[in-house]
Amino acid sequence: MSSTPVRLADVVPFSWVDGPGNRFVVFTQGCPFDCLACHNPETIPPHPPGTRHQTVAGLLTEIRLAEPYLQGVTVSGGEATAQWRFVRDLFRAVRADPRLRRLTTYVDTNGHALPRVWDALLPVTDGFMVDLKALDPDVHRRLTGRGNGLVLDSIRYLHDRNRLAEVRLLLVPGHNDSADQLERTAAWLAALDPEVRVVVIGFRRHGVRLEFSGTPEATPELLARAREALEDAGLRNVVTV
Amino acid sequence: MELLELRRQARAVIDDPALTYRQRVHRLAAIAENALEPPPVSAECAEALEKRVVCDLYEGNAPYRPRYVLPDYAVLLERGSSFLELAPARDLDEALAHLLIAYTQVPSITGYPVWLGDLDALLEPYAADVDDAELQRRLRLFWISLDRMLPDAFTHANLGPRDTRVGRTALRLERELLQVVPNLSLKVDPELTPDDLVRDAVETVFACGQPHFVNHPMMIAGLGPAYGVASCYNSLPAGGGSHTLVRLNLAEVALRHQGSRATFLDELLPHYVELTAELMQARILHLVEEARFFEHSWLVGDGLLSLDRYTAMFGVFGLAEAVARVLEHEGTPGSYGHDPAADQLAHEILERVAELVATRPMPYCEGSGGRALLHSQSGIDSDLGVTAGCRVPVGDEPALLEHLRTVTPNHALFPAGISDVLAFDETTRRNPEAVVDVIRGAFRTGMRDFTFNLDSNDFIRITGYLVRKSDLAKIERGARHDSTFLGAGSVAQSHVDRRAPKRVVADELDAGPAR
Numbered sequence A: 001m002s003s004t005p006v007r008l009a010d011v012v013p014f015s016w017v018d019g020p021g022n023r024f025v026v027f028t029q030g031c032p033f034d035c036l037a038c039h040n041p042e043t044i045p046p047h048p049p050g051t052r053h054q055t056v057a058g059l060l061t062e063i064r065l066a067e068p069y070l071q072g073v074t075v076s077g078g079e080a081t082a083q084w085r086f087v088r089d090l091f092r093a094v095r096a097d098p099r100l101r102r103l104t105t106y107v108d109t110n111g112h113a114l115p116r117v118w119d120a121l122l123p124v125t126d127g128f129m130v131d132l133k134a135l136d137p138d139v140h141r142r143l144t145g146r147g148n149g150l151v152l153d154s155i156r157y158l159h160d161r162n163r164l165a166e167v168r169l170l171l172v173p174g175h176n177d178s179a180d181q182l183e184r185t186a187a188w189l190a191a192l193d194p195e196v197r198v199v200v201i202g203f204r205r206h207g208v209r210l211e212f213s214g215t216p217e218a219t220p221e222l223l224a225r226a227r228e229a230l231e232d233a234g235l236r237n238v239v240t241v
Numbered sequence B: 001m002e003l004l005e006l007r008r009q010a011r012a013v014i015d016d017p018a019l020t021y022r023q024r025v026h027r028l029a030a031i032a033e034n035a036l037e038p039p040p041v042s043a044e045c046a047e048a049l050e051k052r053v054v055c056d057l058y059e060g061n062a063p064y065r066p067r068y069v070l071p072d073y074a075v076l077l078e079r080g081s082s083f084l085e086l087a088p089a090r091d092l093d094e095a096l097a098h099l100l101i102a103y104t105q106v107p108s109i110t111g112y113p114v115w116l117g118d119l120d121a122l123l124e125p126y127a128a129d130v131d132d133a134e135l136q137r138r139l140r141l142f143w144i145s146l147d148r149m150l151p152d153a154f155t156h157a158n159l160g161p162r163d164t165r166v167g168r169t170a171l172r173l174e175r176e177l178l179q180v181v182p183n184l185s186l187k188v189d190p191e192l193t194p195d196d197l198v199r200d201a202v203e204t205v206f207a208c209g210q211p212h213f214v215n216h217p218m219m220i221a222g223l224g225p226a227y228g229v230a231s232c233y234n235s236l237p238a239g240g241g242s243h244t245l246v247r248l249n250l251a252e253v254a255l256r257h258q259g260s261r262a263t264f265l266d267e268l269l270p271h272y273v274e275l276t277a278e279l280m281q282a283r284i285l286h287l288v289e290e291a292r293f294f295e296h297s298w299l300v301g302d303g304l305l306s307l308d309r310y311t312a313m314f315g316v317f318g319l320a321e322a323v324a325r326v327l328e329h330e331g332t333p334g335s336y337g338h339d340p341a342a343d344q345l346a347h348e349i350l351e352r353v354a355e356l357v358a359t360r361p362m363p364y365c366e367g368s369g370g371r372a373l374l375h376s377q378s379g380i381d382s383d384l385g386v387t388a389g390c391r392v393p394v395g396d397e398p399a400l401l402e403h404l405r406t407v408t409p410n411h412a413l414f415p416a417g418i419s420d421v422l423a424f425d426e427t428t429r430r431n432p433e434a435v436v437d438v439i440r441g442a443f444r445t446g447m448r449d450f451t452f453n454l455d456s457n458d459f460i461r462i463t464g465y466l467v468r469k470s471d472l473a474k475i476e477r478g479a480r481h482d483s484t485f486l487g488a489g490s491v492a493q494s495h496v497d498r499r500a501p502k503r504v505v506a507d508e509l510d511a512g513p514a515r
Helices: A054-070 A080-098 A115-124 A138-143 A149-160 A179-194 A220-232 B003-015 B021-033 B045-048 B073-079 B094-103 B119-127 B133-149 B165-177 B195-208 B215-225 B252-256 B263-291 B317-331 B338-359 B398-409 B426-430 B432-444 B480-494
Strands: A007-015 A023-028 A052-054 A072-076 A104-109 A127-131 A164-171 A199-201 A238-241 B069-070 B116-120 B156-159 B182-186 B212-215 B229-231 B234-237 B241-249 B311-316 B373-376 B421-425 B449-453 B458-460 B466-468
Touching: A007 A054, A007 A080, A007 B398, A023 A054, A023 A080, A023 A238, A023 B195, A054 B398, A054 B432, A072 A080, A072 B263, A080 A104, A080 A115, A115 A149, A115 B133, A149 A164, A149 A179, A164 A220, A179 A220, A199 A220, A220 A238, B003 B021, B069 B116, B069 B234, B073 B094, B073 B116, B073 B119, B094 B116, B094 B119, B094 B133, B116 B229, B116 B252, B119 B156, B119 B165, B133 B165, B156 B165, B156 B229, B165 B195, B182 B195, B182 B215, B195 B432, B212 B432, B215 B229, B215 B234, B215 B458, B234 B311, B241 B252, B241 B263, B241 B373, B252 B263, B252 B311, B252 B317, B263 B317, B263 B338, B311 B338, B311 B466, B317 B338, B338 B373, B338 B398, B398 B421, B398 B432, B426 B432, B466 B480
Parallel strands: A023 A072, A072 A104, A104 A127, A127 A164, A164 A199, A199 A238, B116 B156, B156 B182, B182 B212, B241 B311, B311 B373, B421 B449
Antiparallel strands: A007 A023, A007 A052, B069 B241, B212 B449, B229 B234, B234 B241, B458 B466
């Protein structure tokens, strides 16, 4: 069986911010969302000139060099599920390799994928980290260019199958940080599962596109307020970064 | 030394307003020692010493105590000491008192003991009937006593590899008290040390830069089950130690190099390794046969120390510069840490030195089969333009994975310790588990010992020991910890405080009168 190559934005042998422990991270190229607050906007277009292609076998060679120090492998983006056949093939290969099979496999995703994509990935993936850019569909559309119906479905779908590692909330001041929105988001997540791990990330200007660089950064006070709203709703596993 | 010069030095010490009483006494003793002639060596050896190709690390001209003393404190607790008029310790209070008493009577170059023992293993049996709050209270007083009574950052305690209440309490106290003393190492064994303990230690590093991490099975393979990590990460047989530490400056050797790689490896290196060994031998003979340390020390008399557990440390440093120089001669420039050819040559040089040291008999070194032990020496404050030990030059380190892959193959060659320093950035704080992964991986792949640095606490690592930035800021008015003076020298010489990410250049212990 030949495996699917990937359009690659970058590879990082050690990352401490993309899932549990020290992880090898593959950043795929191309994302169906066009988030104003994206801090890696160069990874959004699917086929920019000079895109690097890499095979699963080539990545395995790189992963083997880093393996002794790793807890796992994460595919991030861009959007990982936009190239889900590659993700499936990579994780399948990691699990088939005697030296690599101890590594955990995680996907960092915007959640904008159909159940059949999750079904393809679930057998080879230990955890999914899903972004929820906004609970309100209109706000979500303003922030990302698309609605959030699929995202909410995906979060529920992955949670039901015990593979939702965390939900990530990116707080963008003036867009999704009102008390009312925070409260409703908190209630929705608490209704899903009070134990779900929620990571609150404050918006920072670093890396974002020029037209968005006037947006104020999230303050520690905003993060504290968000944390309080989430915990008031009964969520017991909230982390702010 | 001329009498006038001796008087000038003594006067300068006595009049220095920044020194404490004990610091004055210690410096005056060093001046007196150095008024004597050093042990005799050949003219060639003396010249190598004079040119700093070989360096005795200012141990003093007339060795009258070993450089590193690692007493077997378990003997003290179990049998007591006739010299100290102490009976065997019966409870935790007695054990803690016995240790403090003994520490004040352990000789060293710095004036303070360089090894405090495996504190968790020593104390755990006495802690069984003491509840958590009481254990914390008593260990806290003990920990404070260590820092106040033994104010020197080379004073080094060991923990691990087993998970104990004493060990956990010690780590908590480290985070709470933020003291310079003790310097601390955690012995890690994949079979015995749980992830949770390693993680606890990692969180302690976040707070205060301690502990250093040690590959326990690898150390045991080289030194036997009874070993300790003392001073600036020197691993040695416990119940023994090292007579001396003399180091060879590989960068200086390479400056004298002409011609091919083979000439360097087969002529120049053997020549200078022998001159280094000659100096070590002369110093050992003085210590054992002239000063007769092992015939009069109470540590030997009471069974805490024995000559047959002794070794000597052969140190090397300046590897990076040596590699660059030899490659330049071959017409294929490359730098250690960045070019596979340079990494390969670095390993060849070290293998050659290891082989030479392993075949050179050394007197009174039965603790290591009659040979010296190789050690990667982490520098002193007067080193300029030469890289500590076998490290990649500060500020020039490759990304972490490449860094690990560069230095790891060399670790097997250094039973007496190599102590690489890895700079971790601030994202570490949010993911201590990732550091545990790196530590596990480092030991899985054959790293012997290492330390990691974070810039965001009050401590600055002068490679083998820590000083507090807040103490450095007040250095003109003196310092309670002797080592802070050495740290200030390093900061002034090498701007170690201005590096980002913080990776501090070399320093080791300089007990001479100069600071």
